[in-house]
Amino acid sequence: MDDLDGDLLETLRSVQWRLRRSAHGDVDDLGITPAQGRVLRVVGRCEQPPRMGEVAVRLHIAPRSLTDLADPLERAGLLRRTPDPGNRRSVLLELTAAGASVLEELRRRSRATATGALGVLPVEDRRRLLELLRTVEGALADPVR
Numbered sequence: 001m002d003d004l005d006g007d008l009l010e011t012l013r014s015v016q017w018r019l020r021r022s023a024h025g026d027v028d029d030l031g032i033t034p035a036q037g038r039v040l041r042v043v044g045r046c047e048q049p050p051r052m053g054e055v056a057v058r059l060h061i062a063p064r065s066l067t068d069l070a071d072p073l074e075r076a077g078l079l080r081r082t083p084d085p086g087n088r089r090s091v092l093l094e095l096t097a098a099g100a101s102v103l104e105e106l107r108r109r110s111r112a113t114a115t116g117a118l119g120v121l122p123v124e125d126r127r128r129l130l131e132l133l134r135t136v137e138g139a140l141a142d143p144v145r
Contacts, residue, residue, distance in 0.1 A: 015117075023106075023113035030102050031076055037106050039069050040078065040095065044103045049094035051084060078102055 020034070027037055042058050043050060050058075056066040070093065073079035078099035084090035095103060118126055 019113055019117060022117070023110045027106070030105060032073070032078070032102065033069075036069050036073055037102075039066070039073060039093075040099055040103045041106065043079065043093050043095055044100070049082065049092035051087075051090045052081075052093055053090065055093055073099070 027034055030037075032040070038059060039055065042055050052066055052070070053063055056063045059066065061069075070079055070081070074081060076098075077096055080094050080096050082092045082094065084092050118129075121129065
């Protein structure tokens with residue numbers, strides 16, 4: 001029996017895993033783990049320094065797990081914690097200049113991986129794939145975006 005939806009889901013998972021591993025699998029040379037790289041990405045996407053709780057929600061992890069990821073990033077000088085002036089019980093996260101530099105390298109690696117992997121498709125097919133994936137993403141309605 002044909003299981004189109006199951007096959008699509010498994011293929012998407014496989015592609016996502018391979019892309020992530022290719023772009024970020026070996027980040028030891030940057031002094032971070034792939035999970036720490038995801039923290040830098042989330043913080044780097046925010047226009048204003050986000051609260052730690054917001055970052056944990058975006059990463060779909062417990063706040064304690066975020067603390068375990070943020071501690072070494074702060075010790076390495078890649079991330080800074082500051083008190084939230086609007087809520088003294090909250091802590092904001094912001095990238096340092098060194099953290100922004102590491103994030104830019106992560107982004108460069110991601111772009112190179114995407115170019116290599118997706119370059120097998122013509123530009124119009126890539127545009128259509130992006131459109132289709134955004135439609136699916138919208139249907140999943142993650143409330144944190």
